[in-house]
Amino acid sequence: MPIITNLDTILAKRKMTLTELSERVDITIANLSILKSGKAKAIRFSTLESICKELDCKPGEILDYIPDNSGSETIK
Numbered sequence: 001m002p003i004i005t006n007l008d009t010i011l012a013k014r015k016m017t018l019t020e021l022s023e024r025v026d027i028t029i030a031n032l033s034i035l036k037s038g039k040a041k042a043i044r045f046s047t048l049e050s051i052c053k054e055l056d057c058k059p060g061e062i063l064d065y066i067p068d069n070s071g072s073e074t075i076k
Contacts, residue, residue, distance in 0.1 A: 002065055002066050002067055002068045003038075003063060003064070003065055003066075004038055004063075004064050004065075004066055005035055005036060005037075005038050005040075005062060005063060005064075006061065006062055006063070006064060007032070007035060007036040007051075007062055008036055010055050010057055010061060010062060011036075011055070014055055014056075016055070018032050018033065018036065021051070021054060021055070024054045025047075025050040025051055025053075025054050026050075027047060027050070027051075048062070048063075
């Protein structure tokens, strides 16, 4: 998947555990783990806002785009 998450990196920089973030933003550890592992199919803007607010970061620091070099055409 060309969208990757850097949540683990941001958490390490902030010296915060996933459990602590979960408690602060009132999101289950399971849901944060799915996001952290890159297995999430979607994220609500309100969730992203809560995470960014607590980690004092921007969405682009958590989410990144890596182009897929498989040669398939992009739908425009």
